[in-house]
Amino acid sequence: KQEVTQIPAALSVPEGENLVLNCSFTDSAIYNLQWFRQDPGKGLTSLLLIQSSQREQTSGRLNASLDKSSGRSTLYIAASQPGDSATYLCAVYKETSGSRLTFGEGTQLTVNP
Amino acid sequence: NAGVTQTPKFQVLKTGQSMTLQCAQDMNHNSMYWYRQDPGMGLRLIYYSASEGTTDKGEVPNGYNVSRLNKREFSLRLESAAPSQTSVYFCASSATGLSQYFGPGTRLTVL
Numbered sequence: 001k002q003e004v005t006q007i008p009a010a011l012s013v014p015e016g017e018n019l020v021l022n023c024s025f026t027d028s029a030i031y032n033l034q035w036f037r038q039d040p041g042k043g044l045t046s047l048l049l050i051q052s053s054q055r056e057q058t059s060g061r062l063n064a065s066l067d068k069s070s071g072r073s074t075l076y077i078a079a080s081q082p083g084d085s086a087t088y089l090c091a092v093y094k095e096t097s098g099s100r101l102t103f104g105e106g107t108q109l110t111v112n113p
Numbered sequence: 114n115a116g117v118t119q120t121p122k123f124q125v126l127k128t129g130q131s132m133t134l135q136c137a138q139d140m141n142h143n144s145m146y147w148y149r150q151d152p153g154m155g156l157r158l159i160y161y162s163a164s165e166g167t168t169d170k171g172e173v174p175n176g177y178n179v180s181r182l183n184k185r186e187f188s189l190r191l192e193s194a195a196p197s198q199t200s201v202y203f204c205a206s207s208a209t210g211l212s213q214y215f216g217p218g219t220r221l222t223v224l
Contacts, residue, residue, distance in 0.1 A: 034212060043117075043203060044156075044215040089156070091213075100146075100171060101213060103156040 002027045002094055006104035013080055014112050021075040021107045023090035028068045034101065035064050035075050036089040044089065048075070080111045115139055117216035119204050125222045126194045134189040134219050136204030142214075144207045145187035146171075147179060149200040150218075156203070162187055163209070194223045 003026045013019055023033070032051045036044040048057045048064040050073070056065040063076040073090055087108045091101040120135045138145065146161040148171075158171030160179040168179050176198060178190045187206075191198060199222050207213040 032211075036215075043217045044205075046212045046214065049212045091156075100158055100161060105153070105155040 002030075002092060002102045004090060004092055004102050004104035006088075006090060006107050008107060009105070010108040010110075012110040012112060015080060015082060017080050017111075018076070018078050019080055019109075021077070021088050021090075021109070023073040023075070023104055025071045025073075025092045025102075027092075027094065028071050030068065030092045030094055032093045033064075033066055033073050034091050034093065035062075035073075036091065038087045038089060038106070040086075047088075077109075080109075082111050082113050084111050085109055117204055117206055117214050119202075119216040119219050121219060122217065123220050125224065126191075127224050128195060130194050131190070131192050132194065132221075133191075134202055134204075134221075135186070136188065136216060137186045138204075138206040138214070139185065140206060140208075140214065141184070142206040142208050143184070144209055145181065146205040146207075146213065147177075147187070147189045148203045148205065149173065150203060151200050159189065159202075194221075196223045199223045 005024045007022050034049045035047045050057045050066040061078040066073045087106040089106040091103045117138045143164045147159040148156045150156045157173050162168045162181040165184045180188045202219045204216040205213040
């Protein structure tokens with residue numbers, strides 16, 4: 001059974017700092033990996049999707065990398081801002097899971113002004 | 114473009130009552146999903162529909178039923194609500210194998 005772990009569970013940083021969020025998964029036979037953002041009381045917003053054949057994806061200040069062989073992904077946030085405060089979730093889509101995503105429990109990020 | 118919409122936003126039920134959560138998407142996606150989110154448990158898949166006319170169980174299907182009414186709509190029914198079903202419910206949709214798009218959620222409390 002696929003398990004997804006995110007470390008740390010919570011992170012507090014000062015504004016302007018560059019930071020890395022980690023995601024690990026137990027079964028490397030994945031089709032893609034997706035990073036989401038969730039604001040309190042809201043739904044999930046997709047940030048980046050990395051196909052299994054890709055190594056990284058970038059969108060603005062966000063960069064996500066994928067290493068299938070080691071079962072790891074990182075989300076790099078450059079020059080963090082208070083508006084980046086949210087919970088960040090990673091999810092993996094397994095090739096034979098019938099379109100199902102398995103989610104980690106998330107990292108709660110607080111960026112202090 | 115509304116994306117994924119869910120109704121209602123909030124609901125309080127008494128144990129044993131029934132209700133249906135509605136979900137609709139306007140992105141012409143084949144696949145639709147129902148998740149529940151609980152503190153310490155993360156997001157867990159209840160049911161999904163890979164295409165119109167098909168539904169499959171996810172990780173936690175007990176106590177729920179679903180209907181894929183057409184390509185746009187996917188409903189989740191609680192026949193006899195229990196306090197353990199108190200949760201936030203999210204509907205999502207995707208083109209097969211691609212990004213999932215989530216609705217705003219329904220906060221359900223069962224007393």
